[in-house]
Amino acid sequence: MNFNQRFRCLTCETLIDARLGMSNRDVQPIRFACLSCGEAIEITISDYERIKIKGAERVPFKGPFDGSHPFVDIHIDFPVSFDKYVMGQTPFMKAVGRIGHENYQVHNFRLESLNHLYKKVDVLKRIIRLYGKNADLFGKLCKKEFDENLRSKDQKDLNLALYCVLAKVFFPFAMPGENADSVDLYMRIMGDLHNNKKEEFEEFIKELVETKFLKNLQKDCLEIYPQILSAELAFRPALFLDFDEEYESGLVGFRVSVDDFQTYKDLYKDISEILSRQLVLVGGINNLINRGDHNEFKDVGKQTPKNMNKFADVAFGQKSFHLDDCWYSIDSDVLDNQLRNSIAHYKAEYDEISQIITYYPRKEGIKQEKSESMYFMDFMRKTLLSYREMHRMHQLIKCLFNYYYIIYNPSA
Numbered sequence: 001m002n003f004n005q006r007f008r009c010l011t012c013e014t015l016i017d018a019r020l021g022m023s024n025r026d027v028q029p030i031r032f033a034c035l036s037c038g039e040a041i042e043i044t045i046s047d048y049e050r051i052k053i054k055g056a057e058r059v060p061f062k063g064p065f066d067g068s069h070p071f072v073d074i075h076i077d078f079p080v081s082f083d084k085y086v087m088g089q090t091p092f093m094k095a096v097g098r099i100g101h102e103n104y105q106v107h108n109f110r111l112e113s114l115n116h117l118y119k120k121v122d123v124l125k126r127i128i129r130l131y132g133k134n135a136d137l138f139g140k141l142c143k144k145e146f147d148e149n150l151r152s153k154d155q156k157d158l159n160l161a162l163y164c165v166l167a168k169v170f171f172p173f174a175m176p177g178e179n180a181d182s183v184d185l186y187m188r189i190m191g192d193l194h195n196n197k198k199e200e201f202e203e204f205i206k207e208l209v210e211t212k213f214l215k216n217l218q219k220d221c222l223e224i225y226p227q228i229l230s231a232e233l234a235f236r237p238a239l240f241l242d243f244d245e246e247y248e249s250g251l252v253g254f255r256v257s258v259d260d261f262q263t264y265k266d267l268y269k270d271i272s273e274i275l276s277r278q279l280v281l282v283g284g285i286n287n288l289i290n291r292g293d294h295n296e297f298k299d300v301g302k303q304t305p306k307n308m309n310k311f312a313d314v315a316f317g318q319k320s321f322h323l324d325d326c327w328y329s330i331d332s333d334v335l336d337n338q339l340r341n342s343i344a345h346y347k348a349e350y351d352e353i354s355q356i357i358t359y360y361p362r363k364e365g366i367k368q369e370k371s372e373s374m375y376f377m378d379f380m381r382k383t384l385l386s387y388r389e390m391h392r393m394h395q396l397i398k399c400l401f402n403y404y405y406i407i408y409n410p411s412a
Contacts, residue, residue, distance in 0.1 A: 002090050004065065007056040012037035016056070017065040020045070021075035021091040025115050028076055029233065031258050033352035035070035040260075040352065043074075073255070077111055079237040079244075079377050080255045082354075095240065103243035110172040110239055114232045117169055120145065121229045124169060128222045131162050156405040163398050166225060173228065173235065174388065175242060182392045186399040189327055193288055194407070204284050204294040205404050207308075213280070214400060220274050221394045227267050228387055233258040238380040247381075261350040261357050261376050264383060265343045271386045272340040276316035278393040281400070282328045283319065284308050289327055298324040316340060334389045336382065338372070350376070 001022040008015055014036035020043070022028070030043040034055070041055040051058075065071060065085045073080040075091035083089075096104050123145045130138035135158060139150030148164045151157040167179070193201040208214040228235070237256055241247045284294035287308075291298075295307035305311035305322060314322065317337025320330065338361030342348045348359040355376040362370050374382075404410070 006059045006061045008059050009034040009056050011039040015069045017069045017071045019073050023077045030074050032072050038352045074257045076257050077236050078240050099243040107240055113172045118232045121226055125226045182395045186396050202408055217277055218397050234380050238384045241381055256376050268383045269343050271390050274390050279319045280312045283311050286323050286326050297322050334386050
């Protein structure tokens with residue numbers, strides 16, 4: 001369902017025509033910038049009837065839009081193009097036309113799941129806080145909210161319950177089969193190391209556990225999950241792009257109908273920091289496979305890390321250089337150290353109207369002349385892909401802990 005509305009910006013009094021496409025979500029917070037002055041206009045729709053407006057007011061009008069006023073298409077479930085109004089070419093019709101009915105059914109199933117799961121964010125936060133602190137309350141909450149039984153208070157069973165909850169909550173953010181494929185890879189690699197380099201492999205895991213690197217890394221990953229669930233509105237159009245082959249050509253500019261770049265830039269930065277540290281696990285295993293010692297990297301001269309500890313300090317964008325013949329493939333688009341550094345050092349600007357992010361990745365002293373740019377939609381897509389990579393490697397953390405508690409079994 002769609003309905004047309006005309007709004008008057010309360011800041012500059014510009015009239016704006018808007019086509020609002022309805023989602024099945026019970027509450028639909030919509031945000032866009034006035035196309036004249038750039039001030040935020042926020043619309044919250046609940047039960048398809050109650051509408052709250054901030055930054056603008058509704059203006060009565062007759063007939064279809066005639067192009068005499070600026071126009072915005074709005075839909076929280078799909079990316080929306082910056083086009084002129086055409087009667088009948090709604091965001092929904094365009095979306096189905098771009099990806100086909102079968103793919104739309106998959107996307108819609110994800111959205112329906114998120115319509116229920118997003119309300120669980122506070123419960124998820126409590127489960128993560130109670131994990132490792134109060135096994136009884138942790139188990140009760142897992143059972144009550146997600147029907148997951150805590151078999152015992154042993155660490156391996158606490159981990160089992162936790163990761164089953166995460167699997168149930170975050171499947172809409174993953175590609176089908178992606179997590180299972182990752183675990184299969186880890187189990188195969190760890191099985192080979194257990195059979196052929198058991199002593200060296202267990203020294204690697206022992207160092208990760210005794211230094212608390214693995215536990216701290218797990219904790220950092222867990223802190224990201226509630227943020228991802230809280231951001232499900234902005235990720236909805238990014239999830240749609242899993243099926244949009246035209247998007248990969250890079251020729252289409254899309255609008256996101258909620259929030260803005262400032263809301264999510266720290267999330268992207270934090271995920272990048274975690275990815276950089278997760279690559280330490282990948283590097284240690286890679287060294288075991290190729291040279292039989294988790295501390296021995298390929299000799300590339302003075303830049304060669306002396307051990308895994310030194311490798312942890314290597315810059316995010318340079319770590320992959322030291323992963324020779326690597327067993328683990330990483331999407332190069334995720335390893336965007338330039339964007340990460342630009343955000344971290346306040347060298348990024350955002351245009352609310354066009355939703356274009358301009359960032360300055362190069363060292364130019366006080367000058368900022370050589371810029372890069374992307375749409376906010378592209379940024380949310382990149383954030384989603386970075387989260388998926390973080391989640392994939394979080395499965396490696398889970399598998400390493402399982403090996404430590406079940407096979408290595410220090411308490412035996």
